Every structure is written in structure tokens, then in C-alpha cells.
Amino acid sequence: MTVVFSLARRRAVFAAASTGYILSQFFRSFLTVVVDDLSRDLAIGPKEFGALGAAWFFAFALMQIPVGIWLDRYGPRRTTVAMMALAVLGAVLFAQATSFWSAATGMALIGAGCAPILMGALYFFGRTEEPQRFATLASMFLGVGLLGGLLAAAPLAYVVALIGWRTAFLLMAGVTLASLLLIAVVMRDPPRAEQAGEGGSMVEAFLILLKLPGMVPILMMSLVVTGAVWTERSLWVGPFFAEAHGLAALERSQIALAMGVGMTLCALLAGPIAGRLGRPKMVSLTGTLVACSGFLALALWPSAPLPLAILFTVQIGLFGATYAVMVGHARLFLPAEVLGRGITLINFLNITGTGLMQYMSGAMVAHWKAEGLAAQAVYANLHLMFGLLMLAGACFYSLAPARPKD
Numbered sequence: 001m002t003v004v005f006s007l008a009r010r011r012a013v014f015a016a017a018s019t020g021y022i023l024s025q026f027f028r029s030f031l032t033v034v035v036d037d038l039s040r041d042l043a044i045g046p047k048e049f050g051a052l053g054a055a056w057f058f059a060f061a062l063m064q065i066p067v068g069i070w071l072d073r074y075g076p077r078r079t080t081v082a083m084m085a086l087a088v089l090g091a092v093l094f095a096q097a098t099s100f101w102s103a104a105t106g107m108a109l110i111g112a113g114c115a116p117i118l119m120g121a122l123y124f125f126g127r128t129e130e131p132q133r134f135a136t137l138a139s140m141f142l143g144v145g146l147l148g149g150l151l152a153a154a155p156l157a158y159v160v161a162l163i164g165w166r167t168a169f170l171l172m173a174g175v176t177l178a179s180l181l182l183i184a185v186v187m188r189d190p191p192r193a194e195q196a197g198e199g200g201s202m203v204e205a206f207l208i209l210l211k212l213p214g215m216v217p218i219l220m221m222s223l224v225v226t227g228a229v230w231t232e233r234s235l236w237v238g239p240f241f242a243e244a245h246g247l248a249a250l251e252r253s254q255i256a257l258a259m260g261v262g263m264t265l266c267a268l269l270a271g272p273i274a275g276r277l278g279r280p281k282m283v284s285l286t287g288t289l290v291a292c293s294g295f296l297a298l299a300l301w302p303s304a305p306l307p308l309a310i311l312f313t314v315q316i317g318l319f320g321a322t323y324a325v326m327v328g329h330a331r332l333f334l335p336a337e338v339l340g341r342g343i344t345l346i347n348f349l350n351i352t353g354t355g356l357m358q359y360m361s362g363a364m365v366a367h368w369k370a371e372g373l374a375a376q377a378v379y380a381n382l383h384l385m386f387g388l389l390m391l392a393g394a395c396f397y398s399l400a401p402a403r404p405k406d
Contacts, residue, residue: 009188010128014137016186017121018144019179020084024114025148026156026172027087028056028230029260032238033156033253034165038103041165046239046369048100050362053235055104057355059111061348067116068344075189076120084180087113088173095169113176118145119344120187126331126339127190134331138324139271146264146321149233153257157250206345212333217400221326222346223353224393225288228295228386229320231357233259236365236382237313243375245306255310262317270322280329281402284322288394291320295387302380323350332403357389 031038031053038044038052063083070079090109097103118141125137159168209215237259238252247255266287274283294315298304304312327346334342361382368378 012186013124013188014121014141016179016182017080017117017124018141020080020114020117020183021121021141021145022148022151023087023172023176023179024117025145026152027091027110027114027148028053028060029149029234029256030152030156032233032235032256033152033249034160035238036249037160037165042097042100042103044100045366047362047366050235050358050360050365052100052104052107053231054355054359054362055107056111056114057351057358059108060115061351061355063112063115064119064344064348064351067119068341068348071116071119071123071344072339072341076116076123077184077187077189080116080120080187081180081184083116084113084176084183086110088176088180089113091169091173091176095166095173118142119347122327122343123339124187124190126334126343133275134328136271136275136328138328138331139267139269139274139322142321142324143264143266143268143271146260146267149260149263150257153260154250154253155257157253161250208335208338209342209345213404214401215330215333217396217398218326218330218333219346219349221284221288221393221397221400222350224357224389225284225326225397226320226323226350227354227357228390229263229291229316230354231361232295232313232316232383232386233263235358235361236379239365240379240382241309244302244379245309255313258310258314259317262314262319263321266318266321267324270325271328274325274328279402280325280332281397281400284326284329285394285397287319287322287325288390288397291316291318292387292390292394294319295383295390299380299384299387302376326397329400329402357386361385 031049035049039049042048044052067079067083087110090106090111090113092106093109094103094106097106121141122134122138125134125141129137156168163171209219233256237256238249241247241252241255242249270283270287274280277283294312297312297315298309301308327343330346331343364385365378365382368381373381
């Protein structure tokens with residue numbers, strides 16, 4: 001059942017929640033910009049660097065399980081505000097880190113604190129908007145949030161050059177606290193859906209999802225739909241252009257910014273396109289395949305000239321941010337009483353897949369370097385792995401029905 005809120009209230013919630021999601025995207029994207037500083041100050045290598053990114057995603061993913069229950073039981077406002085306090089604490093701890101383990105703990109706390117931000121907003125939209133509008137709103141929200149990825153590129157590089165990465169992170173802790181307070185003031189919890197939270201374990205919700213026609217391919221797709229794209233943007237776009245093309249930090253940050261702009265445009269445009277066509281599955285599947293071709297181009301042409309390598313990288317971003325449209329496709333199949341647990345289960349699989357990809361990519365890069373492979377070969381292997389995983393997910397997703405028969 002759709003809950004009626006005034007248009008002004010819904011817009012205010014969209015704006016307030018967007019500040020939190022911008023920060024969530026910033027925190028998952030910034031590592032590639034400060035790789036040189038972290039490697040020096042924390043004495044870490046590629047394997048530990050990948051594990052730092054994975055710590056954020058694993059903590060984020062693990063918290064999706066209680067977040068789904070809390071959204072159905074307590075609502076998005078209380079769930080989001082309470083947990084964002086962990087992100088504030090984690091940012092302070094990361095700014096003071098002196099070792100890999102203290103930095104990883106800070107990243108894990110930030111990931112846990114960011115866990116309910118997107119899902120809380122999507123839950124609110126799912127309860128207050130018609131299902132047909134969900135994909136458009138979710139995609140627009142994702143697009144606005146991706147501004148955080150843009151901030152975690154060239155702008156962050158300039159700030160770090162001026163005040164250092166530790167001071168920059170203390171500043172981000174303060175900004176996160178301000179966002180928390182804004183969400184607390186503006187957001188309202190919709191009335192709890194009938195039967196929501198009654199005997200509502202995640203296992204039961206998962207079994208309900210498995211029984212819904214078409215959900216298994218969607219769940220399989222959620223494991224890989226964004227993992228490769230986020231991992232490239234947050235970890236490897238900087239090292240790739242440093243080691244394979246010899247670019248300096250500011251030049252690399254500008255390429256990361258360009259990729260982030262592409263991801264933002266994709267998210268902003270994919271939802272309205274899917275809404276106008278009434279075909280969210282087609283839009284998400286097409287975007288995934290085009291982004292996949294960018295990875296395969298980087299893999300199969302490791303000596304591509306710099307302009308083409310940049311073009312392929314931007315292509316990945318420009319077509320690889322259709323996750324919200326895929327969630328909008330899934331929303332068509334979800335009953336209201338398991339909406340919170342349903343969307344967080346999908347997000348759990350998505351973020352778990354991304355975390356595994358971050359950790360695995362760091363371990364594999366370290367392994368290939370230990371074997372003596374040249375930088376071009378190392379990153380060709382990495383991009384081939386990313387491309388094949390996306391292709392496999394797209395094949396599974398193609399089996400899902402476009403919409404419920406009912």
C-alpha cells in the first residue's frame with residue numbers, strides 16, 4: 001500500500017537523504033586518489049590496499065541483514081540516523097590511523113554507518129511512490145549520490161595536496177555529522193506495512209524472494225552488476241594509469257573524475273529512460289553489456305594509446321551505473337510486507353559481490369606482480385576478470401521476465 005506524503009515532504013526527504021548518499025559514495029570511492037599517501041604512511045602494498053576497500057564493502061554488506069529488518073520494523077529515519085553515527089566515528093578513526101588494521105577498522109565502521117542510507121531512501125520511495133515511478137526516482141537518487149564519487153576524485157586530490165589526507169578526513173567526519181542531523185530533522189517514517197516485521201526474519205524474506213517468478217536471475221545479477229565498475233573506480237583506475245601509462249596523481253584524479261561523471265550521467269539518465277520506455281530490464285541489461293565491452297577492450301588491447309584507454313574507462317562509467325534501474329525492476333515483484341528486507345537482500349548480495357571483488361582484485365594484482373608480469377599484463381588480466389564476471393551476470397539476468405505476469 002502506498003502511503004501519501006505531501007510533495008514538499010517527499011522532496012525534502014529526497015534532498016536530505018541525498019546528502020548522506022553523496023557521502024556514502026565518497027567513502028567508497030576515495031581510496032584510489034590517496035593510494036600514494038596511504039601506501040607511504042601505513043606501509044601497505046596492493047593486497048592490503050584492496051583489503052581496505054573490501055573492509056568498507058564487507059561491513060556495509062553484513063549490516064544489510066539487520067538493516068532490512070529494522071526498516072520494516074522501525075522505519076528509515078530511526079534506522080539511518082542511528083547507524084550514521086558509526087560513519088562519523090569511523091571517519092575520525094581513519095584520519096588518525098597509523099597501521100593497516102586501524103585504517104581497516106575505520107573503513108569498516110564507515111561502511112557499517114553508510115549501510116542504511118540508500119536502502120532507507122529506497123524504502124521511503126517504495127512506500128510513498130507508485131511502483132512504476134520507483135525506478136526513475138531510485139536512479140535519480142543514485143545519480144545525485146554519485147556526486148560523492150566526483151568529489152572523491154580531482155577535488156579530493158586538490159584538498160589533500162593543500163591540507164593532507166588526515167585533516168581532509170576529519171573534515172569529512174564533520175560533514176557526515178551535519179548530514180546525520182539534517183536527515184533526523186527532515187525525514188519521516190511511513191506507517192509500518194501490515195504484517196511487516198511479524199515473524200520477519202531475513203531467511204523468510206529470502207525464501208519469499210526465491211519463490212517469486214524471475215527473482216533468481218535478478219539476485220544472480222545483483223552479485224556482479226556494479227562490483228567491477230565500483231572496484232575499478234574506487235581502487236584501480238589510479239594505479240592502472242600510474243603504472244601502465246605513467247601519469248601523475250593529479251592527472252589520474254582527473255580520469256577518475258571523468259569516469260565518475262560518466263557514472264553520474266548514467267544513473268541520472270537510465271531511470272528516466274527506463275521509465276519512459278517501461279522496460280527497466282532492457283535498460284539495465286544493455287548498460288551492463290556495453291560497460292562489459294569497455295573492460296574487455298582494455299583487456300584485449302593492453303597497449304591501447306592513452307586517449308583510447310581513457311575512452312574505454314569513461315565508457316565503463318557511462319554505461320555501468322544501472323544498478324538502481326535493476327532494483328526498480330526487482331521492485332515490480334516485491335510485496336509491501338517484505339519491501340525493506342527484499343531490497344536490502346538484493347543490496348546485500350550486490351555489496352557482498354563488490355567486497356569480494358575488491359579483496360580478490362587486490363590479491364590477484366599482488367600475485368601477478370609477484371610473478372613478474374609487466375604492468376600492462378597485470379591490468380589486462382584484471383580487466384579481463386572484470387569483463388567476464390559482468391558478462392556472466394548479464395547472461396543470468398537475461399533469463400528474468402521483464403515484469404510480473406499478474
